[in-house]
Amino acid sequence: MDFKGFTTKLVHADRLLNHPEDGAVHQPATKSVLFEYKRVEDLVDVFQGRNAGHAYSRQSSASINALQNMLTQMEEGVGALTFASGMAAITTTMLALFKHGDHLIFSQYLFGNTNSFANTLRGFGIEVTLVDTTKVANVTAAIQDNTRAVYLETIANPVTQVADLAAIGNLCEQRGLLYLVDNTMTPANLFDAKSVKASMLVGSLTKYIAGHGQILGGAVIDTGLFNWQAFPNINDSYKSQPAHLWGLLQIKKKGLRDMGGCLTPDAAHMISVGMETLALRMDKICKNALTLATYLASHAKVEKVYYPGLNDHPQHALANEFFTQYGGILSLDLKDGADCFAFLNDLKLVLNATHLGDTRTLAIPVAHTIYFEMGAEQRAKAGISDNMIRLSVGIEDIDDIIADFDQALDKL
Numbered sequence: 001m002d003f004k005g006f007t008t009k010l011v012h013a014d015r016l017l018n019h020p021e022d023g024a025v026h027q028p029a030t031k032s033v034l035f036e037y038k039r040v041e042d043l044v045d046v047f048q049g050r051n052a053g054h055a056y057s058r059q060s061s062a063s064i065n066a067l068q069n070m071l072t073q074m075e076e077g078v079g080a081l082t083f084a085s086g087m088a089a090i091t092t093t094m095l096a097l098f099k100h101g102d103h104l105i106f107s108q109y110l111f112g113n114t115n116s117f118a119n120t121l122r123g124f125g126i127e128v129t130l131v132d133t134t135k136v137a138n139v140t141a142a143i144q145d146n147t148r149a150v151y152l153e154t155i156a157n158p159v160t161q162v163a164d165l166a167a168i169g170n171l172c173e174q175r176g177l178l179y180l181v182d183n184t185m186t187p188a189n190l191f192d193a194k195s196v197k198a199s200m201l202v203g204s205l206t207k208y209i210a211g212h213g214q215i216l217g218g219a220v221i222d223t224g225l226f227n228w229q230a231f232p233n234i235n236d237s238y239k240s241q242p243a244h245l246w247g248l249l250q251i252k253k254k255g256l257r258d259m260g261g262c263l264t265p266d267a268a269h270m271i272s273v274g275m276e277t278l279a280l281r282m283d284k285i286c287k288n289a290l291t292l293a294t295y296l297a298s299h300a301k302v303e304k305v306y307y308p309g310l311n312d313h314p315q316h317a318l319a320n321e322f323f324t325q326y327g328g329i330l331s332l333d334l335k336d337g338a339d340c341f342a343f344l345n346d347l348k349l350v351l352n353a354t355h356l357g358d359t360r361t362l363a364i365p366v367a368h369t370i371y372f373e374m375g376a377e378q379r380a381k382a383g384i385s386d387n388m389i390r391l392s393v394g395i396e397d398i399d400d401i402i403a404d405f406d407q408a409l410d411k412l
């Protein structure tokens with residue numbers, strides 16, 4: 001029977017997709033690093049890609065494959081690879097696919113560490129241009145003969161800009177560019193990546209997917225929409241495999257195998273368990289975030305609230321087009337340069353912590369922390385003010401969340 005529901009598919013994926021041994025309902029964490037073959041010819045076939053078995057757990061194992069299967073199914077893609085963290089997924093994917101002399105177009109609204117990695121790529125001779133991706137025209141204008149890819153986030157951290165996702169997808173398709181989308185903020189139950197023609201989804205499993213702030217992980221998922229035959233950087237030795245698998249194969253060999261940023265079986269197991277409740281958590285988080293954003297936006301001591309669900313958000317129409325709900329991240333500026341540190345120290349329920357997508361509501365002053373190294377000029381370009389506070393809304397009862405902000409704002 002073909003189950004259609006998002007959560008139905010996830011909670012039965014281990015049992016039906018991976019068929020763990022002994023009728024186990026959950027795919028267990030299989031910890032063996034090595035795999036024995038009675039006939040050495042079978043081991044050789046694994047090394048040479050004729051047999052899908054495991055050789056060494058840096059590249060694959062039953063637990064890792066089970067999570068990769070769930071992710072592939074969730075995005076209706078052709079395959080997935082998992083990594084030790086979201087940053088490992090992003091950096092490994094780029095280092096495996098791009099080379100000296102290539103040009104990449106990145107959104108100027110990116111997670112701070114990804115923005116910092118753009119400089120590392122420049123050091124390797126890979127040119128990176130940062131553009132405002134809320135308008136496709138900026139991306140079009142940045143294309144060069146050696147441009148290989150466009151990379152952006154669906155809803156950007158921390159100012160919540162929404163990229164012109166479908167128009168950029170059409171542009172990438174027309175110009176044969178790889179379209180890499182970080183959908184950490186909007187997992188599959190909020191956003192249909194294939195509808196905007198994303199080639200690959202890259203991002204963090206640590207956040208909403210795992211969901212409970214106790215495990216790191218990252219993934220790249222190939223949607224199957226990109227024509228890898230038109231991509232000049234694929235190593236000839238991978239071209240004996242079907243063309244739709246070339247990209248992932250190169251990332252697996254040149255990236256995961258050679259660079260080694262693999263996920264552990266324990267982490268894969270925990271992430272897949274967390275993922276089962278993704279839609280339930282996300283629904284509560286998004287509803288809480290919209291209610292909190294609406295409350296804060298009308299508060300006399302709040303200057304501005306940045307949340308795509310608010311009518312006055314510059315990309316509210318784009319958010320309505322692409323997402324079923326508006327996500328769990330919002331940012332705010334307090335009025336009259338009020339001291340954001342004093343305000344944050346007065347919060348009792350809300351935690352001062354870096355991280356997002358947790359079950360708990362979290363707050364952080366971004367210019368002093370995640371975006372500190374970026375410097376004032378780059379921060380201004382990304383729309384980040386000096387006293388901006390980013391909130392990651394959790395699943396607590398909304399009355400308790402609002403009561404906490406109410407008492408702390410009262411004290412200002």
Ligand code: PLP
Pocket residue numbers: 085086087088111153157182184185203204205206207216217218355356
């Ligand atoms: N991408 C986005 C949009 C993020 O917000 C983050 C982390 O906050 C990452 C990637 C990196 O993920 P990880 O912390 O799992 O390395």
